[in-house]
Amino acid sequence: PLEGDREPHEKEVGSLPHVADVQETNDSSVVSKASAAAQGYFRDPFIQHFVCKVSRRAPLINRGYFVRWRAVDHCVRHFLLITAKCPKRQILSLGAGFDSLYFRLCADGALDGTAVFEVDFPDVARRKAALVTSNATLRGMLDPCLPPIPQPGPVYMCSSQYRLLGVDVRKESQTEEALSAAGLDWAAPTLILSEVVLTYMETQRSDAVISWAAKRLPQSLFVMYEQIRPDDPFGRVMQDHFLKLNSTLQALQQYPDLLAQRQRFLDKAIFMEFWSRALQHFYNSATGGWMNERVICLVELAKHHGWDQCVCVDMNAFYLGLLPQEERDRIETLEPFDEHEEWHQKCSHYFILTASRGALMEQALLSQASVPSVSPSxxxxxxxxxxxxxxxxxxxxxxxxxxxxxxxxxxxxxxxxxxxxxxxxxxxxxxxxxxxxxxxxxxxxxxxxxxxxxxxxxxxxxxxxxxxxxxxxxxxxxxxxxxxxxxxxxxxxxxxxxxxxxxxxxxxxxxxxxxxxxxxxxxxxxxxxxxxxxxxxxxxxxxxxxxxxxxxxxxxxxxxxxxxxxxxxxxxxxxxxxxxxxxxxxxxxxxxxxxxxxxxxxxxxxxxxxxxxxxxxxxxxxxxxxxxxxxxxxxxxxxxxxxxxxxxxxxxxxxxxxxxxxxxxxxxxxxxxxxxxxxxxxxxxxxxxxxxxxxxxxxxxxxxxxxxxxxxxxxxxxxxxxxx
Structure with missing residues (x-):
């Protein structure tokens, strides 16, 4: 096992003691992704360009990165299918690291009318931009740069369908300014992607990001992949590992299971619905004039600031309930494997979540997995x-x-x-x-x-x-x-x-x-x-x-x-x-x-x-x-x-x-x-x-x-x- 192998965005959004930690985290995870791709778990000919050398990881690591990749890819492809008739759509990746999502989608011809915006810390964005610029294969997948974008947007790369930004998403106003400067259309259907990012922020700040996304993007799908179940034996080992790396899993304490994570998104809607009704009552009892106009604005604002629907499944349910048997059979043939217990425990401690804003995005939600739950007596x-x-x-x-x-x-x-x-x-x-x-x-x-x-x-x-x-x-x-x-x-x-x-x-x-x-x-x-x-x-x-x-x-x-x-x-x-x-x-x-x-x-x-x-x-x-x-x-x-x-x-x-x-x-x-x-x-x-x-x-x-x-x-x- 690779004890130092961490998820790709562990500290790319959150408290950062040393920039070197970011580089180590990102480099290690990219090597694991490249290993899984090289062993045939998924097709990604571009991830190899982000590593110095493709090294082979253990089969358990390869499977773990496969199910993560497959879950995110499933959600992204479904979003693109649902929005296929929309003239404009967007993918906003938070803490993107060295992810190759844009290059894969571009090579597949799946980006018709779609722009991909990647956000990460400036140091990470700068390194990625340098890698892309110096690699002929990656550079060749970007069309000539658009006219220079005025500051304050720290845009490190700019193409008609790809924008790479160096910004701290905890800083709401700076993030908004940077995205607006880079050309994000706040009204267009947007997929917001967060792969093991928010859990490393202070919980108050990660909740603020979730609310901010719902507030600013009225037609959006939030896709999140994170850890759960911190208190059982495997969860304790998982927590101890990240504590040793000075990367505390912040969200686990307040949102330890699937129900809490789902409620985390829906509570935003409940809270805003409460204020909508309260303001409506205040409006009905108020006299006319400018006060009524102000209350009307607040009522309309409150009505549109929550997530409408949310579906959340752990990775066992995703793998067994949403992947076809033929694909699972293919995975079984790739490498000799006999770590079933650890595989299922890993999958029970990670989840994929989709939350929707707007009627169209409800169609892009994950399907509920068909794996039934059993309550012990x-x-x-x-x-x-x-x-x-x-x-x-x-x-x-x-x-x-x-x-x-x-x-x-x-x-x-x-x-x-x-x-x-x-x-x-x-x-x-x-x-x-x-x-x-x-x-x-x-x-x-x-x-x-x-x-x-x-x-x-x-x-x-x-x-x-x-x-x-x-x-x-x-x-x-x-x-x-x-x-x-x-x-x-x-x-x-x-x-x-x-x-x-x-x-x-x-x-x-x-x-x-x-x-x-x-x-x-x-x-x-x-x-x-x-x-x-x-x-x-x-x-x-x-x-x-x-x-x-x-x-x-x-x-x-x-x-x-x-x-x-x-x-x-x-x-x-x-x-x-x-x-x-x-x-x-x-x-x-x-x-x-x-x-x-x-x-x-x-x-x-x-x-x-x-x-x-x-x-x-x-x-x-x-x-x-x-x-x-x-x-x-x-x-x-x-x-x-x-x-x-x-x-x-x-x-x-x-x-x-x-x-x-x-x-x-x-x-x-x-x-x-x-x-x-x-x-x-x-x-x-x-x-x-x-x-x-x-x-x-x-x-x-x-x-x-x-x-x-x-x-x-x-x-x-x-x-x-x-x-x-």
Whole structure:
């Protein structure tokens, strides 16, 4: 991840300690845009001219800049379509930086009757003008300059369809004078573009810009792209990143979510409507003369100073609800990608907003995305989370019990790189401690694999995983644990016997992010492998069965309501069957369905059940069976605010209840995805959560530095079977 990579306009409008900060910010973001364009995410042959060298960014960065570019481009193209019959129209870009919008639209022949006005600080505008002037390709897309424009307008470039201004938009009168001098028509249909600009101003000043635009441009569409949701774990990492860069996200405190951002624009209209009615009442009660004329003017002014309509969606809703499936499929083919959690969290923390003034501009508003929201059915109890004082981090690792007081941890990735050495967590009278593991053979480097405990204390089976998104792993190992270790006084290392499993039959394709669960058929134990993904499939739906006594891949007829292809789901053994919940579909949407794989005389059947109220769809979670309850913890969702805590699903009544986690005693942002968990069987039932976290877009890598424990005692009665 590129920890210093920032949005292009972070401090181009707002408090500026150093001009060098602007240059660093602008240069870094332009490199990211150029990287995404070079990898084929979008077509922009001009952005390369604004960088010294096109460098390749990580796939997550490329996707993040693609969805931003695509959302803005969608709004701009729709505006141009709606205003196609207007003789004159305008685009006003605030804090434009080194954006190539004008050059792209010009090359596409999309600027018929359209002028593009770009506003930025004088230093940024001066640098951009110098770059354009010195580049033959860019310079050739400008017609000869118009006659010189008199001051005070600081116009650095002037063409019939392109004006580049160096001015501070916080200074309303200077901005108006400069735009008027540059030829802006205040009555013409205008798109105002603000990409991560206003949030870096003091909120009072950014609100003033929004009101100013509505006041001065009566036929306009405001398009804004910014951050939201500052208080969840990802949002805290995002905020901390910008604080370290002395670039506080000002607007997040007052406008933390979609509703607040939408109301931010509509409140301007409500406020002005209030004053319009108040002034109208004053006029009706006043006597004639010049006072009535003054009030009439104020009434008319108030009626036309607010935004009429506003539509605001986060980038998950935009990507899944407004982009065609074919385009999303194309994006999936561009680069190997396996950072789904971080991608969806990035998209849930940014939004695209359109607000309209005037009847024509209402047609240019964003369509409401078709991704439905789901409201969790929250229980009244919050479950306390406490830290476990052991330094242990990682993502994509797997765990299993070696014995009642000892856990084995395998694989994963940490800040120091991929983990090849297994580790253990041992609990004694003093609490948890970490020890090393002496394995008879190397399990290799793997992430997102499974370690499945075998019945009757028979050890465990390691299956699948990946070393990279292009290198899934197909081998199997049987693990046997030293039974005498429990009696040894604080051993320095746990001994684990590792044996490769030589299996016969037709093995399934290699995979990762799958599940492997023990299921029974006619008294025999089988390892049931379901779902996952690999280098050639976004999600898998096949079912495979490994006979554990014969080590033979066995084919069974599987019928019933087969679940959709998925990965990052959960699967738990339950009364000889398997219960599967959630996951991420091949279309990139979280799932919230519950299915049972049950044995029949000849094979297995899938049975899907409806849960009421339905749990919020999620993936990258963990699940455990406790009696007749399925305990689901953590994960990633996108159809509800906040982050998942714990949902309890009754496997007998098919009801559910969500419970929030109280993380107030955890001194870091607790990210519960790409982690593993184990249900402890102590006197006080609890969940031990180990690892988790990931690359938080361009804000840096965050991994939970210690395990945490979730106390289930407050809902112990709820976990009991009915009638007990």
């Amino acid at each position: 929250w229980g009244s109890t919050e479950l306390k989370v406490s830290t476990v004082p052991v330094c242990l981090e990682g993502l994509g690792l797997a765990s299993t019990w070696m014995r009642s007081e000892g856990l084995l941890l395998t694989g994963g990735s940490s800040r120091r790189g991929r983990v090849t050495q297994s580790r253990s967590l041992i609990r004694d009278q003093n609490g948890w401690r970490s020890t090393s593991v002496e394995a008879s053979a190397d399990l290799g480097m793997r992430l997102y694999h499974t370690v499945t405990p075998l019945p009757r204390g028979g050890g465990a089976v390691v299956y699948g995983g990946r070393s990279s998104p292009l290198r899934p792993i197909s081998d199997l190992f049987k693990l046997t644990f030293d039974p005498s270790a429990a009696k040894a006084p604080r051993p320095d290392a746990e001994k684990v016997q590792v044996e490769p499993m030589e299996c016969t039959g037709n093995p399934p394709p290699p995979r990762f992010r799958h599940t492997a669960t023990v299921v029974q058929h006619r008294g025999r134990d089988f390892l049931f492998v379901f779902g996952g993904k690999n280098q050639s499939a976004c999600a898998l739906s096949d079912s495979s069965f490994l006979s554990l006594d014969q080590q033979h891949w066995t084919e069974f007829p599987v019928g019933g309501d087969v679940p959709a292809a998925r990965h990052s789901h959960s699967a738990c053994s339950y009364l000889g069957s398997v219960v599967v919940f959630g996951g991420l579909s091949g279309e990139g949407e979280p799932l919230g369905d519950l299915s049972f794989l049950t044995p029949t005389e000849r094979g297995f059947d899938w049975i899907r059940v409806a849960v009421h109220p339905p749990p919020v769809p999620r993936y990258s979670h963990c699940a455990h069976v406790f009696g007749d309850k399925l305990i689901v913890v953590g994960g990633v969702w996108m159809q509800s605010d906040g982050v998942p805590g714990i949902v309890i699903i009754s496997l007998s009544t098919y009801s559910s209840m969500e419970f929030r986690l109280d993380t107030s005693s955890v001194p870091w942002p607790l990210m519960l995805h790409s982690f593993c968990s184990e249900l402890t069987d102590s006197e006080e039932p609890a969940l031990l959560l180990i690892g988790g976290g990931g690359n938080c877009f361009s804000f840096g890598t965050h991994l939970n530095p210690q395990p945490v424990s979730v106390c289930l005692q407050p809902i112990y009665d709820y976990l009991q079977p009915p009638g007990l």
